[in-house]
Amino acid sequence: MYFDTHCHLNSDELYVDHDMFIKNALANDVRYMMVVGYDLTSSKRAVELAHEYDFIYAAVGIGPNDCKDTTDQDLNIIDKYLEDPRVLALGEIGLDYYWDDVTPEKQKEIFDKQMILAKKHQKPVLIHCRDAYEDTYDMLKHHGHPGVMHCYSGSVEMAKRFINLGFYISLAGPVTFKNARVPKDVAANIGLEHLLIETDCPYLTPHPYRGKLNEPANVVYIAQEIAKLKNMEIENVASATTFNAKKVFGIK
Numbered sequence: 263m264y265f266d267t268h269c270h271l272n273s274d275e276l277y278v279d280h281d282m283f284i285k286n287a288l289a290n291d292v293r294y295m296m297v298v299g300y301d302l303t304s305s306k307r308a309v310e311l312a313h314e315y316d317f318i319y320a321a322v323g324i325g326p327n328d329c330k331d332t333t334d335q336d337l338n339i340i341d342k343y344l345e346d347p348r349v350l351a352l353g354e355i356g357l358d359y360y361w362d363d364v365t366p367e368k369q370k371e372i373f374d375k376q377m378i379l380a381k382k383h384q385k386p387v388l389i390h391c392r393d394a395y396e397d398t399y400d401m402l403k404h405h406g407h408p409g410v411m412h413c414y415s416g417s418v419e420m421a422k423r424f425i426n427l428g429f430y431i432s433l434a435g436p437v438t439f440k441n442a443r444v445p446k447d448v449a450a451n452i453g454l455e456h457l458l459i460e461t462d463c464p465y466l467t468p469h470p471y472r473g474k475l476n477e478p479a480n481v482v483y484i485a486q487e488i489a490k491l492k493n494m495e496i497e498n499v500a501s502a503t504t505f506n507a508k509k510v511f512g513i514k
């Protein structure tokens with residue numbers, strides 16, 4: 263069985279047909295899904311979905327590309343959601359210097375404040391990091407609170423530094439892309455005990471469905487590619503990554 267540790271059934275693209283996407287996932291033996299928020303609306307939907315289905319869990323948070331106008335009042339709402347037992351993580355949060363809609367200073371402020379909330383509630387963080395590895399590393403080291411590097415796209419060396427901070431490395435669709443040397447290197451060289459799998463749907467659709475809308479059922483293709491790169495059975499990748507996900511999220 264598979265655990266899609268980062269999906270956006272709460273996005274406008276997938277939410278309208280979420281029943282169908284959930285059925286497709288179960289048909290592919292994707293038995294657990296973590297629905298991840300990135301703003302207040304998507305966080306609210308994540309919580310609602312987690313209450314509707316017992317195999318869906320929620321993460322709530324305000325992401326680096328959506329925090330331009332975030333206030334302390336907004337963060338109080340996130341704080342409240344974190345009291346919910348169906349909310350197992352805070353995310354996605356982090357830094358994204360690829361897009362410049364939000365200044366690095368504002369991104370850091372909101373990231374920092376949410377790290378404090380995660381520690382308060384003792385829930386792991388789901389980190390979005392794009393073109394901001396050193397600053398993200400410094401923030402996580404400073405707070406000393408663990409979680410997941412979501413849709414990890416950095417180097418093997420950097421991955422090892424995050425693992426030393428207590429983080430899992432989560433691989434998504436790019437590992438299946440033919441020209442994606444770096445994520446394939448990470449899949450081959452980082453031990454299975456540190457890895458998670460995710461779709462990050464509706465984005466980053468894996469090969470062979472690139473160009474189509476992504477959905478949780480496709481997490482199987484991420485596992486398949488990791489198995490190929492590690493020269494092992496897909497069942498081993500499925501069971502190890504599901505075990506790791508349950509461990510980090512505290513699921514019995």
Ligand SMILES: [Zn+2]
Binds near residue numbers: 298
């Ligand atoms: Zn995401």
